[in-house]
Amino acid sequence: MNCPQCGTANEDGAAFCDNCGFRMPDLETIVQPGPAPQAYPPAPPSAQPADMAPTVLAGAGATRCAQCGTSLPPGAAFCDNCGGPVGAAVPVVQQPAPPPVVQPSYQPAMPQPPASSQPVLIIQVTGAQIPLPLGKGEYLIGREDPVSNIFPDADLAPHGGEEGGVSRRHARLFQQAGGWYIEDYNTVNFTFVNNQRAQPGVPMSVHSGTELRFGRVKVTLLLQ
Numbered sequence: 001m002n003c004p005q006c007g008t009a010n011e012d013g014a015a016f017c018d019n020c021g022f023r024m025p026d027l028e029t030i031v032q033p034g035p036a037p038q039a040y041p042p043a044p045p046s047a048q049p050a051d052m053a054p055t056v057l058a059g060a061g062a063t064r065c066a067q068c069g070t071s072l073p074p075g076a077a078f079c080d081n082c083g084g085p086v087g088a089a090v091p092v093v094q095q096p097a098p099p100p101v102v103q104p105s106y107q108p109a110m111p112q113p114p115a116s117s118q119p120v121l122i123i124q125v126t127g128a129q130i131p132l133p134l135g136k137g138e139y140l141i142g143r144e145d146p147v148s149n150i151f152p153d154a155d156l157a158p159h160g161g162e163e164g165g166v167s168r169r170h171a172r173l174f175q176q177a178g179g180w181y182i183e184d185y186n187t188v189n190f191t192f193v194n195n196q197r198a199q200p201g202v203p204m205s206v207h208s209g210t211e212l213r214f215g216r217v218k219v220t221l222l223l224q
Helices: none
Strands: 119-123 129-131 138-142 169-176 179-184 191-193 204-206 211-214 217-223
Touching: 179 191
Parallel strands: none
Antiparallel strands: 119 129, 119 217, 138 169, 169 179, 179 204, 191 211, 211 217
């Protein structure tokens, strides 16, 4: 029997401790301890419901406890706050951001050149009209001469061309970039545009209603 005060083992029935003299209790009054309770293995944790699965923090690899919401370091098996099982963190794959939508830039409509017009030369003295062939971009103005094999698009010979000093190859009327131009062929009696002399080989801009003078023959240009 051990002494309750100093713990020294004494013989059964000793009234006092052999070591410290503490009065030993009677054996009858000592309540003998009963058998130790049977130890049972700890119950396995219940299956974690699907809605209690740990929350994965996107991009960091860490988890958040589904029971108390505490943020946990990567690889934690139990919550530091409530002790609940956590489970392994599930890596999250970042989805690439969709490419930006590129709006097409506004492209203003390019101006289109005007449709080709049919030039008409109006002889001012008589009012006679000389329509030029449709669809051509260049016309020769002068006097016809079969001997020299010159056949201009606008023959001014019947309209006083020879008397008026019109050369066989006097000038050319042509279209370029949607506009019309007249060019003198270095003639003796010159070409005039609205009473302004045209320099040989230098095109001058003309339009419908422009007065042209080839030598002394005056015409009005009409673009239909």
